Amino acid sequence: MRNLKELGYSDWFKSRADEDKLTAHDIARVVSVHKDSYIVTKGGKEIFAELSGNLLYSIESASHLPTTGDWVYADFYDDDTHATLYGVFPRKTLLKRKAAGKRVDYQLIAANIDVAFIIQSLNDNFNLRRLERYLVMVNESEIDPIILLSKSDLISHEELSEIKKKVFDIAPDVPVMEFSNLNRDNIDSIISLLKSETSYCLLGSSGVGKTTLLNSIVGEDTFETKSVSKRQSKGRHTTTSRQLVRLDNGAMIIDTPGMREIGSLSVDDGMDETFSEILELFQHCKFANCSHGSEKGCAISAAIKTGDLSEQRYQNYQKMKKESDFNQMSYLEKRKKDKKFGKLIKSTMKNKRR
Numbered sequence: 001m002r003n004l005k006e007l008g009y010s011d012w013f014k015s016r017a018d019e020d021k022l023t024a025h026d027i028a029r030v031v032s033v034h035k036d037s038y039i040v041t042k043g044g045k046e047i048f049a050e051l052s053g054n055l056l057y058s059i060e061s062a063s064h065l066p067t068t069g070d071w072v073y074a075d076f077y078d079d080d081t082h083a084t085l086y087g088v089f090p091r092k093t094l095l096k097r098k099a100a101g102k103r104v105d106y107q108l109i110a111a112n113i114d115v116a117f118i119i120q121s122l123n124d125n126f127n128l129r130r131l132e133r134y135l136v137m138v139n140e141s142e143i144d145p146i147i148l149l150s151k152s153d154l155i156s157h158e159e160l161s162e163i164k165k166k167v168f169d170i171a172p173d174v175p176v177m178e179f180s181n182l183n184r185d186n187i188d189s190i191i192s193l194l195k196s197e198t199s200y201c202l203l204g205s206s207g208v209g210k211t212t213l214l215n216s217i218v219g220e221d222t223f224e225t226k227s228v229s230k231r232q233s234k235g236r237h238t239t240t241s242r243q244l245v246r247l248d249n250g251a252m253i254i255d256t257p258g259m260r261e262i263g264s265l266s267v268d269d270g271m272d273e274t275f276s277e278i279l280e281l282f283q284h285c286k287f288a289n290c291s292h293g294s295e296k297g298c299a300i301s302a303a304i305k306t307g308d309l310s311e312q313r314y315q316n317y318q319k320m321k322k323e324s325d326f327n328q329m330s331y332l333e334k335r336k337k338d339k340k341f342g343k344l345i346k347s348t349m350k351n352k353r354r
Contacts, residue, residue, distance in 0.1 A: 003043020004029075006250055008112065008199050013071055016090045025073040025086050030066050030111075032243040038066060040074060040083055049074060049083035063096070064088070067108035068242040068254055069199060095141045095201065098327055110201050110242055110254045115193075116143045119204035119213070121150045122159075122178070128166055129316045132274060134203055135171060136320060140270025143201075145174050146193070150209040152178040152185055170313060171274075181212040191217055196250025203256055214245065214255050267324050275317045281309065 007029050017027075028040040028047075038049040051066075059065060066072050071089035076082075095109040095116070116138045120126050131147070138145045147167060152160060160178055167176050179186035194200065194217070202210040245253050272279055278300070282290075286297025292314075294301065303309035 006197060007041070007043055007246075008114075008197055008252060009071065010197075012092055013089055018073070018087065021073045021087050025075055028072055028074045028083065028085075029244070030068055030070045030072060032068055033066070038085065040072065040085070042074075042076075045080065047076065047080055047083050049085050052084050052086050055086055061106075063106045063108060065108070067094075067111050068244055069111040069113060069201075071112065093141045093143050095137065095143065097137055109256055110244075112199055113141070113143050113201045113254065114198045115200045116141075116145050117148050117190075117200060117202050118145055119148045119150050119202060119208045119210055121204075121208040122155050122163060123151055125205060125207065126163065128170060129312065130205070131167070132170060132313070132316055133320065135174070135274045136267050136270040138203070138270070139273040140267040142269075145171075147171065147174055147176045148190065148213075149176065149178040150204075150213065151180060151182075153180040153182050169310075179213070181209050181216050184216065187213075187216045191249075194247060194249060194251035194253070199244075199252045199254070201254040201256060206257075210255055214253060217247065217253070218245070267320075271317070271321060271324065275313075278309070278314060278317050 004027055009027065009029070026042060028042045028049075031039040031041050031046050033039075036050070038051075039046050040049045041047065049072075066085060066088050070091065072085045073087040073089075074083045074085050077084075091111045093113050094111050095113055096106045097109065098106065118131065118134045118138065120131055126149075135145060149160075149163065149167070155163075164176055164178070177186055177189060179190060181187070190213070202214065204210050242254050242256050245255065247253065281299040281303055282292075284299035285292070285295075287295060290298050290300075292298055292300040300309065300314060304311050304314065
């Protein structure tokens with residue numbers, strides 16, 4: 001169990017383990033996911049794994065499939081050269097977003113993350129509204145956020161101070177640190193944040209320097225990086241899958257692909273925490289049914305007029321709230337249809353057996 005503890009297997013997971021499955025199977029952690037196969041570890045080498053037929057049949061939706069960072073029940077064969085997965089432990093945290101495009105479903109990013117490094121680059125790609133979306137995603141998952149501002153070598157100290165002030169305005173309780181992969185400013189400070197038996201992840205758009213930062217932390221160019229377009233300040237995808245990397249000091253980091261689209265689906269808790277000052281203002285409106293437009297006594301309108309609340313921030317809140325509510329309704333409808341279809345298939349299979 002010592003190796004498992006080093007991988008982050010804590011009392012939280014022990015207390016929620018299925019005793020019957022523990023008796024029948026070993027425990028492992030998912031290192032990466034590749035379509036229908038997995039790479040897992042139980043503290044030593046990394047091992048190829050596949051789902052058991054029973055587990056695959058019993059899964060109701062893609063959100064119940066194992067993802068990077070999950071703890072799983074597994075059987076190992078032939079000198080630990082391959083494994084079969086029989087179940088997934090309850091998740092302490094689950095980082096997810098709405099699937100890209102029009103599909104109304106969850107896309108799993110990583111499980112059992114303790115701290116998320118949200119990376120924004122200090123070039124033309126910097127965007128406070130996008131940062132708010134990442135904060136909602138992380139807060140919804142009850143993961144501790146830390147904001148890292150990359151490419152600090154590109155701007156002056158005065159410009160950096162102004163940007164940090166804007167970040168503190170929207171996230172006053174979140175640690176913020178600038179860094180540069182080019183001249184290694186604050187790289188050692190970031191490394192000092194990484195604790196053994198703790199799981200971290202890197203979040204941010206393509207080209208913000210996530211993979212380069214991981215290489216800086218590891219101390220060598222282990223992971224592939226690509227250049228950023230000077231014309232558009234946009235990066236190209238380097239990381240194409242999520243992989244859990246174990247560091248020499250015992251910390252674990254998951255690098256994630258850059259996200260061009262950060263859709264929201266049922267993120268009420270994350271919204272409440274990220275936009276807490278807006279919820280507080282709602283309580284001070286004169287009328288309980290205030291639409292927060294031009295009504296007399298509207299605390300939101302008053303705060304925008306005095307500059308205490310950014311109009312862009314409030315508009316982003318409204319946009320994300322509407323988007324989340326709409327996607328949640330669509331998702332519930334989809335789940336109803338999926339369940340009806342599943343019942344139909346099972347009924348048809350039973351009739352065929354007869």
